[in-house]
Amino acid sequence: MTTIAVLGAGKIGEALLSGLLSAGRRPEDLLFTERYAQRAAELTERYGVRAVDTATAATDADVLVVAVKPQDIEVLLDTLATAVTPGTLVVSLAAGLPTALYERRLPAGTPVVRVMPNTPMLVGEAMSAISAGTHAGPEHLAVVEDLLSAVGKVVRVPERQQDAVTALSGSGPAYFFFLVEAMIDAGILLGLPRDVATQLIIQSAVGAAVMLRDSGEHPVALREAVTSPGGTTIAAVRELENHRVRAALLSAIEAAALRSAELGRAHD
Ligand SMILES: NC(=O)c1ccc[n+]([C@@H]2O[C@H](COP(=O)([O-])OP(=O)(O)OC[C@H]3O[C@@H](n4cnc5c(N)ncnc54)[C@H](OP(=O)(O)O)[C@@H]3O)[C@@H](O)[C@H]2O)c1
Numbered sequence: 001m002t003t004i005a006v007l008g009a010g011k012i013g014e015a016l017l018s019g020l021l022s023a024g025r026r027p028e029d030l031l032f033t034e035r036y037a038q039r040a041a042e043l044t045e046r047y048g049v050r051a052v053d054t055a056t057a058a059t060d061a062d063v064l065v066v067a068v069k070p071q072d073i074e075v076l077l078d079t080l081a082t083a084v085t086p087g088t089l090v091v092s093l094a095a096g097l098p099t100a101l102y103e104r105r106l107p108a109g110t111p112v113v114r115v116m117p118n119t120p121m122l123v124g125e126a127m128s129a130i131s132a133g134t135h136a137g138p139e140h141l142a143v144v145e146d147l148l149s150a151v152g153k154v155v156r157v158p159e160r161q162q163d164a165v166t167a168l169s170g171s172g173p174a175y176f177f178f179l180v181e182a183m184i185d186a187g188i189l190l191g192l193p194r195d196v197a198t199q200l201i202i203q204s205a206v207g208a209a210v211m212l213r214d215s216g217e218h219p220v221a222l223r224e225a226v227t228s229p230g231g232t233t234i235a236a237v238r239e240l241e242n243h244r245v246r247a248a249l250l251s252a253i254e255a256a257a258l259r260s261a262e263l264g265r266a267h268d
Contacts, residue, residue: 005031005061005149007054007076008068009043012093016065016122017047018149022124025249031057058083063143070267073097077105083186084110089140091147093117096264097171098131099159111136113144116165117152119173127169131159163264167256175252181203 002140008012009032034040052112052188058080068076074096084090090102090112099112106112112133116238117126123247128148132141148154157165180201186196211222218235227233240246 001026001029002063002143003029003031003061004063004065005033005057006065006067007033007040007057008066008072009034009051010067010069010123011105011119012117013065013067015124015126016067016093017043017049019121020122020147021047021049023150025150031061033057036074054079055083058088059085061088063091063147065091065092065093065147067127070097073101077102078100081105082106086110087144089113089136089143091115092152094261095166097267098264099131101267103133103135110133111140113140113163114159115144115148116162116170117148118169121151122130124151127154127172128154129157129162129165129169130154131157131162133159139151161259163257167253171253175249176205209232214232 004025006017009017013032017030020030021027028050030047030049032049033045033054034051036042043049044051052060054076060065062194063124064080064084066076069070080090084106086107088110090106090110091268092099092102092112093115095116099114102112103110108232113136114131114133115128117128118127128151130141130148132142145154145156183201184194184197188194189199192200208222211217212219214268215222217225221232223237227237
């Protein structure tokens, strides 16, 4: 049985622990590290999973999942550099940190897989993109796919595409939240009570998302199906095009990717 240690059981780390347990992993096959004793005790109480220190996690686990904030990585790597045993798979969930950073600091040959998850991991609906480092092979990617499929969907991408992934799915939920917020405001403008406008838009977003995921139809086909000649939707679409919403999204997502690359260079 594989032992998995989550290093840094904050929001993402806890979501992963919870998802792994729901997917059938046994609490005794999981470990976690956490800086605050009280938080560690709460998590052990909630999930029945043992809290350990980083060095113990490094020796006892077959897979180390790094879920600390990028700014905390150096301190963690100081400990891992001497504690990781050869062959241990290191999985990084930390946004923007390249596999090369780990490979420089960890024992030679350590397999590293970089993951860009997103916040819907908190509700078991993450979109995670995974990339192999120099010493990680298909067998390591398969282990990570298996782990992350407990909390959502997984795709494989070459590491050079991780800035694009960050801009698309990493930040993606924020764009949808922004859109929903603006559409609720439109309801207010039209005189609807805020709670009614909120219900209408959130359920429309959920319904549209499920159709996009499950119907197998292209987004254009789905939109055309509700855009009748001379109707209401086309009147709205004309305004969206007049305000260059499509161009704004292209620029916005490109800006996010450029920013991701800029932040990544700080770790080179
Ligand atoms: N949230 C997202 O949407 C999202 C999306 C994609 C990627 N990520 C990545 O996921 C990682 C975790 O994000 P998060 O939102 O879950 O952050 P978070 O809630 O701050 O969780 C990080 C946890 O790690 C703990 N920690 C830090 N250094 C540690 C150490 N040396 N040993 C043990 N525990 C340590 C922190 O403790 P303290 O409370 O003491 O700081 C905190 O509980 C980040 O690298 C982020 O880039 C997050």
